Amino acid sequence: METNKSRLVMQSVQGKIHSPSALHLYRVNRDGVAEVLPATGGITYNVKIGDSCMQWIGDHIEPGVSIRNETKGENDALMLLSCIGNEAKVITGDAKGAKGYVTGMHGGIDHVLLYFKDEDLDKMAINDTILVKAYGQGLKIAGHEDVTCMNIDPVLFENLGIKESKEGVLEVPVVTEIPAYLMGSGIGSTTAFSGDYDIMTGDLEANKQFGIDKLRFGDLVMLRDCDNTYGRQYLKGSVSIGVVVHSDCIKSGHGPGVTVIMSSKTSKIKGVLNKDSNIANYLNIK
Template sequence: MTICDNRDRLVAISVMGQIHHPTIGHSGTFKLCHDGTSGVLPSVGGITYNVKLGDCVYDKICDHVEPGVSMKNPDPKENDALVMLACIGNKARVVSGDAKGTAGFVTGFHGGIEHTLLWFPEEALDKMLPGDRILIRAYGQGLSLDDFPEIMLTGVDPALLDRMGLSVLNGKLAVPVAAKIPAHLMGAGQGMGSGHTGDYDLMTADRAELVRCGLDRLRYGDIVLLENCDNTYGRGYLTGASSIGVVVHSDCTIMGHGPGISTIMSCKKPLIEGILNPHANLADYMGI
């Protein structure tokens, strides 16, 4: 069965920003961990050379680290447009600096710091500098599925949707996923006013529960099912709801935090069926 959509009516528009230098939060240099210890760790922003799509989110010593390139617009209103209009899978191109002309794509969004995250080839990362400008061909907001009008798509490029192997199974939209996450493990970001931007975190302080749920080997770029999670008009719990998201940043040390998940699909009704598939990852779908 062909899954039809309205992509021919969508607008493609330019959005742009620049590579954002790493920052330190208002709490100062040290971060208090959920076990009461503290330390100095790499965190948000910059160009991350050795954290990539497909890597395990728990392997490096870090906190909220973003793989690849972290981008932001200096003008707050223009940055709001950047994180709202850009979609995961959108094409990106470096337009200044020594890596000018290099092509990449959007991998996710990080709320709070309001970063747009991007993949670029490894050889280009060494040529990039904070401040280099990046242009994105934003395309995908307003996308909807003809046969599933109740399912809200929240920031995914139609071309990525085509690569995800969607199908219809027993009247539901079947989506290949690397893992299924129960609602009781979702933490920081609950209660946000929009599911169309940013992310929210899988809580990871209870390692035994992560192992029990099969979440101890999550990777950057994994496509995941969020059970009983409603991300249509905000982020919260709703029995029977389900959402599809992408793992976008590393594990975290702060209580209530963990790997970030940007949502791309949500429904208040039980119309999304997650089908476990170890290859459900952006790295596989984008051929990198």
Template sequence: MSLNTNREQLVKTAVQGGVAPAHQWAPFEVGAAGEVFAWPSTGGITYNVKIGDSVFGWAGEHIEPGVSSTMNHKNRKCESGYQFLACCGNEVTVISGAAKGQKGTVLGHHGGVDHLMLDFPDATLDKLTCDDKFLVKGYGQGLKLVDHESVYIYNLDPDVLDGWGLKERQDGKIEVPVNVIVPGHAMGSGIGSLSVVSGDYDILCHDEATVKEHGMDKLRFGDFVAVMDHDNRYGRTYRKGAVTIGVVIHSDSPLAGHGPGMMTLMSACDGKLIPVISDGANLGVINKIGRFSDA
């Protein structure tokens, strides 16, 4: 059965940003197991980490694939509109420099640093500089399933929803393809946030037994994942029986309370959302980008 949405009522708004400077958070950092490291982290243009790659194994932490962008590097308070209006799957256009006119795709936003991650083909990345600017056609906030008012949707381009493969069952519940189902106790940094229309929260992968039991070692950038017993309708909190669906937007981290980042896409508390494991549940598969590009 097809799912009816209100896409014709959604507002499409341009927002503009530039490349976010790469960060060095400290000369050395200490991981949850006591390991000391000095690794790359957030920001900049990342050439070799892409949608579809594993979030594990990099000599880096909180790595953001593709281009990390902000609206205004000097005033973080201005970033809320840029992150809020830019939704997963939105079209991005380079509007300056040697790559002017080239198209890309929004992956998602990262809390704390207030970055928006953008995917571009390799040929475009090679032409970009850290002075370039991007125009995002922000489209998706306010999206809803008109026949399922208990399902809350955020940060999602309606074209991605259409291509995702959600199915309404005869009992009225909705099957949602995901690559990994995460237990609620494995969520960390970002819990307690009052808003899910900016930022993200982290999947904890420091306990090897939990990672193995739930197949969390399969996590890739761009994956759609389900978190059980988490309510993201009005912020991020534990609620037994709730289900939240999100998209993976940054890499693993050895820091205590941190791990692969997930941006919220939908949430329900009434058993309406039923996660179904699918290896193809990834933004890259739907939009043919990152490691799934036809190029």
């Protein structure tokens, strides 16, 4: 496929490792029970891209490193311009010079999520500054003007192995398909070019039926009848492709977060089931 990759701008954005915060001591689960749990932020040492996102005793757990910028406009740019697969580099602290990748953007808390090797994580500390080479917003596929791309590094995009059928449909490898009625928190957002929205996991039967119980951080999923070309909405026949970026949640209307990378108002995208469709494999993360 031909894209406009050579015309896209690569630009620096940066943030600091953001400490976990506890504005409320308890989190109330979908059964009305208050729980004390780890949640967003910081350096999460033992939760990684490629791991199950469903097994953890926590809420909205973010794998690896979570960064943000405390100046709102600058953090908005960090969230908007960062793309999954972008190179990230530590520029202060004991891990200075270490390189990793953007693995997702988490709306609400407004964190950009990053992968780094274990030996680099051990050298990092809260408030270390990390620079991201933001590259990818504005990506377009020649001959597919009805497909909107977003939030993905062009090099990673090329590595996904997307094929074009004789009918002109883009065939994208995904681990499962999710129906629109299971998409929850984040519906109605004005743009899908920043952040994520959640697969609801309150129905255990649906979790098994659609393979949600087996999802991993970094998995590619197809969202059926989900339009993300501008904001997030239900639209019959539309298709979106996204990446799982944070863990399952205990709250009603929440679950694994999905950052969208492609969307079409028509069925010009098709999901092709492939259990290995995970960004860890495409980025050669071990």
